[in-house]
Amino acid sequence: MAAPPVKSVAVIGSGISGLTAAYYARRHLPHSTPLTIYESHPTHLGGWLQTTHHSVEDKRVIFEHGPRSLRPVGLSGLCTFDLIRELGLEKELILVPKTHPSAKNRYVYYKGGLNKLPSALLDLPKAAATVPILRGLVSSVAHEPFAAKRPEGLEDESIGAFVRRRFGVRGVGVDTLLSAIVHGIYAADLDTLSVRSTFPILWDLETYHGSVVKGMLGGAKRIPKDEREVKQETELKEKNKELVEMMNGMSVYSFKDGLATLTERLRTSLSNDNVTFKFGTPVTDLSISPSSVTITAGSDNASFSHVIANVAPKTLASISPSLPLPTPPSTSSSTVLLVNLFFPPSAAPHVPAGFGYLIPKTVGLDENPHRALGIVFDSHGVPGQDSAEGVKLTVMLGGHWWSALSPSELAEREEQGVELALGTVRRHLGIITKPILAEAHLQRECIPQYGVGHRGFLGKAKSVVEGWGGGRVSVVGAGWGGVSVNDCVRGGRDVGIGLERGVTGLESTLYRLVPHGIIAVCVAVIFLKFLPVSIALRFASKILPLYYMFDATGSATPQPAPGPPNKSYPYTNDPS
Incomplete structure (x- = not known):
């Protein structure tokens, strides 16, 4: 069935996802199509970017009261490049090369001091013997290829359960290191989060190879890739060739005036472009008829042909009680x-x-x-x-x-x-x-917090949202699929461009067979590139002649630190 024509658009929430969706919708729809952005905060937009x-x-x-830097990698990273180019922000960039100390030196606090993580293979043998956090790591990695296969019927499990099942508990072990990484990514306990939704590459390597280590040995190229994503990545590289070349050899980047430069330029671009901002206007109800979507904000009602909801699943459920929506595991x-x-x-x-x-x-x-x-x-x-x-x-x-x-x-x-x-x-x-x-x-x-079973929830949610007016409602934001700034930009871009096709906003999350990188927030992503697990895998390849390892985390994306220095408002809850 054809998607309904786009005659007017409302965006609920002005996080980076919602602003990006509005920007690309404005670019791809006739200028006569009105856009309205609802934001419950009286003055602030940009969600957790501030x-x-x-x-x-x-x-x-x-x-920076939120994200402080971005990583120039993966399809999601290319989507951010595209936005930067369109907004004309190239001259505002600050680039940090991979040779900079901040790109090479990462630490974990353990046993009363800072434990420097080795950044090169040759450093590992000495570090494994002298750095407390690394003791037991090599034996844990060497154990993994011989672990029992995944129990039949197991569709998801916590990060902690996965790591202990695959790597065992030896010395400090992999789970201790990953608990630090998860603290930086989600400020969460690794025993409560879904491994399939947070470290999907680990799940996929076991799925296709029966072992994380063997999967790395075989190469990620053996895991099927989605042809649409390959095509999109090629097109974006060509379209943003100068930025791609500029970012070659860079670890992270930011802007001279901080990351809020991005949201402020979006605000300027959208202002006076048949776009209305409604600040201090929390949406309290959303209802759907065959011909429109009605939004209630205070005592005012307004109808639109399409709505983009930049809110978390539980918030969407609370403002649409008459509409069915599955409950997420967390x-x-x-x-x-x-x-x-x-x-x-x-x-x-x-x-x-x-x-x-x-x-x-x-x-x-x-x-x-x-x-x-x-x-x-x-x-x-x-x-x-x-x-x-x-x-x-x-x-x-x-x-x-x-x-x-x-x-x-x-x-x-x-x-x-x-x-x-x-x-x-x-x-x-x-x-x-x-x-x-x-x-x-x-x-x-x-x-x-993506609980165990989050991916299954997304599949059910996609089917339900598709039925809301036959393509009149789309969802974006970190609560659905990806908490990095790059992920949020990508999600917003996909919805803004695909609004006329009736996209739900969940397509790329569900169709992604090989995730573009481990989701990471704030400092965690910087640790991932040289995560000692990766180095230990390489070291294991030397002591176990069967294996030849490579870095499995090279496509990790940047993540926002937690939010703006204001109270929490229901429609600024996109973490970036």
Whole structure:
């Protein structure tokens, strides 16, 4: 059945997904087609992308209260290139090469200190013997090819269950390292998240090869690739040839004025282009008739031929009670206390050159009493953004550790935020200097949690959404499929371009046979490229002559840190 004609469009939520969808819809629809963007926040758009500028002795310091850098890889990365080119932002870029210390040096806090992860194969034998976090890693990897095959009928499991089933529990083990990575990605417990939806490459390697290690030996090229994605990637590379060449050899990139540059330019582009922004207007109801979709916002009702919902599954269900929508396996999202700190230059000797460090689940209260998840060394991560001299850090606390706290207890943590962060950097890094600038913001429900069975939920949701007016409703955002900025841009782009075809927004998520990369947020993705598991796999290839390994995480994408420094609003809940 043909999709209904697009006569008017409403976008619920102005996260990066919703803004991107609106931008591409505006580009592909007749200019006479009106677009309306509903945002519950009174002034802010861009979801969790927010940058603030500060002055220190008349010089600038930038704080990112969400994502701070992007990685130029994969199809989703190319979609972001396309948006940057269309918005004319090439001259605003700051590029960080793979040779920079922040791209080469990653740390994990373990056994009372920072454990530097090796970045080269030759460094592994010594590191495996001397770095506490790596002890037992090689034996865990060597065990994996001989693990029992996946139980028949098992369609999904938690990350922790998968890792222990495949790699066993030996010494520190793979699961300890991955718990740190998951802290950086989802601020979550690896025993609660779906491996199939968060580390799909691991699941696919076992599916096609019976073993992660054997799969890496055989090469990911043996896993079928979706022809549509291959074609799209080729077209985008050609279309954005100059940016692709510019990004060659780069690890991450950002903008001179911070990542909010992207959303602010989208806002400027959409303004006065037959686009209406309705700030401070939360949508409370959504209903569908054969000819339109009606939105209720306060006392006002408005009908549109099409609606793009940039909201989480549970939010969509709450505003459309008359419409059937399957319940996801997890309706929770992580709440994270994000603390930005700027110290005088005297603190520099305490901060090693590198991107930052993550903290595994196994580190106890005696070493991590404030339940920090990790610290980003922002001064190294995106050099050249600040004109003021000093040391800039971002401390992330809470996540799953605070999931049982009441709203009042969380508010108390926010009030104590700067002191909690300073206590952590004092204990872990030895910084006792008073910061020049300090801001603490509690980002409520900022990172979606993909529970076991999330992929099955998406399949059911796609069938249901397709039936809502025969293609009148589309969904975008991190709550559905991919929490990185690149993922959100890609999802928004697909919907904006495909609106006339009646797309649901879930097609690329479900049809993707080989995910473009492990989903990652904030510091976690930077660790993935040189994740010791990858290096241990290579080392295992030397001691087990059968195997020849390569890096399985080279297509990982960047991720947003938790959200804007404002209260949590229901339609700014796209984590980027």
